[in-house]
Structure formats: structure tokens, C-alpha cells
Amino acid sequence: MRFSGEGMELAQVVMGEQNKQNFQPPLILAVEDNDDNLLLMSYTLESLGCRLICQTDSSTTVLVAKEYQPDLILLDILLPSINGIDVMRYLKQEPLTRNITVVAVTALASTEDRERILDAGFDDYISKPYMIEDLEAIIYRYVGEKLDNYSAVDLC
Numbered sequence: 001m002r003f004s005g006e007g008m009e010l011a012q013v014v015m016g017e018q019n020k021q022n023f024q025p026p027l028i029l030a031v032e033d034n035d036d037n038l039l040l041m042s043y044t045l046e047s048l049g050c051r052l053i054c055q056t057d058s059s060t061t062v063l064v065a066k067e068y069q070p071d072l073i074l075l076d077i078l079l080p081s082i083n084g085i086d087v088m089r090y091l092k093q094e095p096l097t098r099n100i101t102v103v104a105v106t107a108l109a110s111t112e113d114r115e116r117i118l119d120a121g122f123d124d125y126i127s128k129p130y131m132i133e134d135l136e137a138i139i140y141r142y143v144g145e146k147l148d149n150y151s152a153v154d155l156c
Contacts, residue, residue, distance in 0.1 A: 026143035
């Protein structure tokens with residue numbers, strides 16, 4: 001039995017196209033009421049190749065999370081309508097959102113605040129002001145595999 005080089009190339013092209021359809025860059029839901037912080041966050045996420053949903057008001061965060069099923073939620077704690085800890089409680093109560101990774105992004109930086117936030121069910125915590133490298137590290141920690149898969153497939 002002999003395989004021709006052309007046939008193998010065709011199979012790689014077909015599989016490459018199929019992988020492109022299966023792999024999508026990660027979807028991040030960013031909830032932040034400060035426009036400057038949201039702009040910095042969105043610039044960073046887009047430069048990494050993430051798809052992004054931005055919200056400045058937390059009143060519809062649970063509905064958006066249920067509808068779009070993001071890979072990661074970056075959630076400010078001090079929000080005007082519903083604070084991030086209460087949003088987190090609602091997310092954990094919903095079957096469609098309870099397993100979504102949620103990272104607190106907050107100016108609350110004391111040890112007690114950090115413990116309270118993590119005890120509320122957040123997967124991680126980043127305090128403001130943060131370095132862009134710190135935000136990138138968080139993104140890679142939780143959705144890096146999807147970014148790597150997408151980047152590798154995108155090169156084919």
C-alpha cells in the first residue's frame with residue numbers, strides 16, 4: 001500500500017480547515033464600570049486574540065453569561081448596581097454558569113478582602129492597579145490552552 005504525497009497534503013488541508021471550525025479563540029466577559037480600566041482590559045484581551053464581551057453594568061451579567069457561555073469572566077467587585085460578590089453568588093446558583101471560571105478584578109487589596117472574595121467562590125483574584133503582564137498571566141492560566149490551540153491552528 002502506498003500513500004501519495006498529494007493525498008497527505010489534501011488530508012492536512014481538510015483537517016486544518018476542520019480544526020479551524022472547531023477551535024475558536026476564548027470568549028471573555030469583562031464586567032468593569034470604569035471606562036479607562038475597561039478600555040485597557042479590552043485592548044489587552046484583544047491583543048491576545050480573545051473574543052470579548054464588555055459590560056459596565058452588572059445587572060445583566062448573569063443573563064449574558066447564561067446566553068454566551070464565556071470561557072472566563074473578569075468581574076469587578078465594586079460595581080454600582082450589583083456588587084461582584086453578589087453577582088458571583090447568582091452565577092454559582094445557575095446550572096449554566098456555575099462552572100464558568102470567574103476572576104475578581106478589584107481595588108480591594110487587603111488580606112481580609114482577598115480571603116472574602118475567594119471564599120465567595122471566585123477562582124482567582126487580581127488587584128488594581130495591575131500590570132498588563134499580570135492580566136496576561138491570568139488569561140493564560142485559565143484559557144491559555146484555547147489561545148495556544150487557536151494560534152497553532154491559525155498558522156496552518
